[in-house]
Amino acid sequence: MSRSKIKLKKGDKVKILTGKDSGKEGKILRVLPQKERIVVERINVLKRHMKQRKQTQPGGIIEKEGPIHLSNVMLVCPxxxxxxxxxxxxxxxxxxxxxxxxxxxxx
Structure with a gap:
């Protein structure tokens, strides 16, 4: 895996270029530099079936954002x-x- 310098940061606004969410824009929530991926809010939403662990933590289907490769996004200049x-x-x-x-x- 190459050790390229990631130029995107948390809080940047990006546009999705390819995939099921192409054309959408969102804010970066997390940057994963080792895997060259980012997590964008409301983009690449995955459903997780969670089992109830405690009385306070309910189970069910939880939606959360999945990571996207850096090559599939581009920065939107503020x-x-x-x-x-x-x-x-x-x-x-x-x-x-x-x-x-x-x-x-x-x-």
């Missing part, structure tokens, strides 16, 4: 609202920021 690739830029102060490849604004 300033120009277009799907874009991500670039990196070093500021004069030495800070590294992510930059939208279409509008040039920092993300």
């Amino acid at each position: 300033s120009c609202n277009k799907v874009t690739r991500i670039g990196r830029q070093v500021l004069e102060s030495g800070d590294k920021v992510r930059v939208c490849k279409k509008c040039g604004q920092s993300i």
